[in-house]
Amino acid sequence: MPIKSLRQAINEALYGEMRRDERVLLLGEDVAGGMGGSGNTQEAAGGVLGVTAGLAREFGRRRVIDTPISESAIMGMAAGAAMTGLRPVAELMFADFLGVCFDQIFNQAAKFRYMFGGKARTPMVIRATIGAGFRAAAQHSQCLYSIFTHIPGLKVVVPSSAYDAKGLLIEAIRDDDPVIFLEHKALYDTKCEVPDEAYTIPFGKANILAEGNDVTIVAFARMVHMAVQAVGDLKKSGIHATIIDPRTTSPLDEATIIESVKRTGRLVVVDESNPRCSMASDVAAIVADKAFHWLRAPIKRVTAPHAPVPFAPVLEDAYIPSAAAVAAAVREVVELDLRKYASARQAGN
Amino acid sequence: MERELLLAAYRHMRTIRTFEERVSAEFAANHIPGFVHLCVGQEACAVGVCMHLEERDYIGSTHRGHGHCIAKGCDPKGMMLEIFGKVGGLCGGKGGSMHIADLERGMLGANGIVGGGPPLAIGAALSAKTLKNGRVVVSFIGDGASNQGTVFEAMNMAVVLQLPIVFFVENNGYGEFTAASYACGAKDITQRAVGFGMPAATVDGTDFFAVYGAAGAALERARSGEGPSLMQARCTRFYGHYIGDPQAYRSKQELEACRTENDPLLKFRKAVLEQQLLSETELDALDRQVQVEMEAAVQAAREAAPPPVSSLTADVYVSYGGES
Numbered sequence: 001m002p003i004k005s006l007r008q009a010i011n012e013a014l015y016g017e018m019r020r021d022e023r024v025l026l027l028g029e030d031v032a033g034g035m036g037g038s039g040n041t042q043e044a045a046g047g048v049l050g051v052t053a054g055l056a057r058e059f060g061r062r063r064v065i066d067t068p069i070s071e072s073a074i075m076g077m078a079a080g081a082a083m084t085g086l087r088p089v090a091e092l093m094f095a096d097f098l099g100v101c102f103d104q105i106f107n108q109a110a111k112f113r114y115m116f117g118g119k120a121r122t123p124m125v126i127r128a129t130i131g132a133g134f135r136a137a138a139q140h141s142q143c144l145y146s147i148f149t150h151i152p153g154l155k156v157v158v159p160s161s162a163y164d165a166k167g168l169l170i171e172a173i174r175d176d177d178p179v180i181f182l183e184h185k186a187l188y189d190t191k192c193e194v195p196d197e198a199y200t201i202p203f204g205k206a207n208i209l210a211e212g213n214d215v216t217i218v219a220f221a222r223m224v225h226m227a228v229q230a231v232g233d234l235k236k237s238g239i240h241a242t243i244i245d246p247r248t249t250s251p252l253d254e255a256t257i258i259e260s261v262k263r264t265g266r267l268v269v270v271d272e273s274n275p276r277c278s279m280a281s282d283v284a285a286i287v288a289d290k291a292f293h294w295l296r297a298p299i300k301r302v303t304a305p306h307a308p309v310p311f312a313p314v315l316e317d318a319y320i321p322s323a324a325a326v327a328a329a330v331r332e333v334v335e336l337d338l339r340k341y342a343s344a345r346q347a348g349n
Numbered sequence: 350m351e352r353e354l355l356l357a358a359y360r361h362m363r364t365i366r367t368f369e370e371r372v373s374a375e376f377a378a379n380h381i382p383g384f385v386h387l388c389v390g391q392e393a394c395a396v397g398v399c400m401h402l403e404e405r406d407y408i409g410s411t412h413r414g415h416g417h418c419i420a421k422g423c424d425p426k427g428m429m430l431e432i433f434g435k436v437g438g439l440c441g442g443k444g445g446s447m448h449i450a451d452l453e454r455g456m457l458g459a460n461g462i463v464g465g466g467p468p469l470a471i472g473a474a475l476s477a478k479t480l481k482n483g484r485v486v487v488s489f490i491g492d493g494a495s496n497q498g499t500v501f502e503a504m505n506m507a508v509v510l511q512l513p514i515v516f517f518v519e520n521n522g523y524g525e526f527t528a529a530s531y532a533c534g535a536k537d538i539t540q541r542a543v544g545f546g547m548p549a550a551t552v553d554g555t556d557f558f559a560v561y562g563a564a565g566a567a568l569e570r571a572r573s574g575e576g577p578s579l580m581q582a583r584c585t586r587f588y589g590h591y592i593g594d595p596q597a598y599r600s601k602q603e604l605e606a607c608r609t610e611n612d613p614l615l616k617f618r619k620a621v622l623e624q625q626l627l628s629e630t631e632l633d634a635l636d637r638q639v640q641v642e643m644e645a646a647v648q649a650a651r652e653a654a655p656p657p658v659s660s661l662t663a664d665v666y667v668s669y670g671g672e673s
Binding site for chain 2: 067076084112117152175204253
């Protein structure tokens with residue numbers, strides 16, 4: 001099977017779906033690039049990170065639409081177009097730009113179906129990048145999936161591999177609800193086997209990357225890779241972990257997570273977001289609520305601190321949850337002796 | 350204009366007026382929950398524009414949207430049921446006054462967010478342009494929304510992509526409790542359109558014939574692929590921002606002038622009677638007929654059942670993790 005990067009996988013998914021269905025079109029800032037310039041006006045960019053390269057040449061400017069820098073208009077236009085017969089894929093570029101267009105996403109697109117009594121369909125996809133690690137500082141590095149996840153009516157996808165990205169994006173484009181598809185910038189050049197043909201991966205179906213009986217690790221997007229690295233090290237100490245990548249935060253595959261915790265009795269959630277009201281907190285709450293009596297240790301959350309993403313490299317490196325931090329959290333819950341808790345409680349501490 | 354069109358125009362305007370006045374009375378009697386914003390005084394805008402539209406064309410509306418809905422062909426009884434929050438409402442009682450929509454009639458929704466509609470409306474216009482189906486879009490906004498960035502973005506985008514849309518600004522003089530003369534930096538809202546490279550015109554929004562004439566030209570332009578334009582209609586709002594607003598910010602004289610000088614229905618009657626286009630008898634007969642219809646709508650809404658609690662979580666998604 002051919003080896004492809006996540007960037008290629010996404011490009012392939014877009015290419016295939018645009019070829020298959022002419023109602024699919026791309027909207028966004030510089031999805032092709034070069035309009036009105038004095039140089040290459042055919043395709044100057046293909047997306048700021050090159051993800052949509054070649055699509056304007058193939059499908060033309062009427063389906064690969066360069067827009068002004070007007071995020072509210074882009075998101076609203078996608079929602080209005082979706083409600084009236086198209087299947088737009090709108091690019092928000094950086095998920096951080098959510099701040100200038102959230103109304104169109106969460107008050108408008110997300111609510112049409114419910115607010116209009118089940119009569120509307122809004123088949124749109126919003127692609128945006130997430131993630132720290134690029135020295136891009138506070139306004140271009142956040143992992144804002146929990147904010148979208150909070151909103152009923154939106155679906156939220158956080159792929160961690162090229163294979164998943166292709167299958168999940170095709171699923172997103174064929175889905176009849178608004179889907180937020182978040183691509184971690186640090187994963188664009190990660191590679192794996194990706195079939196040439198189209199395939200879909202259903203939403204709400206977690207991927208289990210490793211199976212072990214000592215602890216369940218739930219990780220999102222780039223953090224899946226941190227978990228895999230940590231588990232490699234832990235194995236040498238005889239600690240065996242299950243790694244669950246939910247792939248989508250809405251819908252969330254609660255059943256797979258709870259099933260695993262019932263077996264392992266321990267949970268570590270790894271999330272690159274800030275900790276408050278995060279996916280880490282959400283998964284912890286769900287497990288505490290629905291599987292409390294199976295737990296043999298407190299739930300641990302490994303997250304970024306409650307601080308914006310810093311610029312200075314040494315600070316940013318300290319901001320991002322590391323494989324070492326994941327391993328430390330796992331050791332803490334595995335090596336924990338619950339009897340200590342009992343005696344502490346008796347002593348009144 | 351042909352007699353049939355004149356009768357239809359009057360009927361629509363009267364329906365809007367009577368609908369709103371019945372809503373006002375029912376709200377006062379505590380039969381209607383929530384917030385309700387009435388469009389009495391603005392009937393000629395909705396009807397003057399929508400009489401040029403076919404069912405397949407689209408409109409986007411505002412929180413003051415009952416008139417737009419009726420003018421675009423929504424069933425007043427279904428609207429009344431919706432405003433009461435009852436089964437059989439156009440949105441199953443899940444939307445209410447601020448979210449009435451009827452997609453089959455091209456009514457893309459009232460909107461609870463000031464300035465929320467235009468970005469969506471340009472999307473419908475993009476569909477029309479992409480699918481080459483000849484449809485046009487009217488995005489209704491008020492003077493309040495004319496100060497929102499989303500509206501500027503939508504106008505610019507419509508010009509850049511040459512979309513078949515008309516931005517129709519109903520300038521009723523007030524955004525909530527603050528006068529447009531204070532809140533709109535440019536004293537003339539049409540200047541904004543000019544800033545984006547769009548033609549714009551101002552009409553008397555209380556004069557059906559003025560609105561009808563100007564809207565026809567703007568929509569013809571949109572339909573023939575010449576791009577977007579803006580129309581400002583100056584009108585008045587008889588009631589306050591919402592039902593129950595005491596309107597302390599308006600003088601007594603101004604409020605009285607609404608009804609004596611700026612009533613679109615009175616003006617219409619006067620014009621057609623003077624020109625002997627329609628007779629008083631037939632206009633009065635229409636008034637009575639509409640009154641009976643609206644009474645029946647109110648009665649149906651009072652008697653209808655509330656939505657079942659089981660519908661609380663239905664229709665959040667088309668499908669969600671295998672469930673629907």
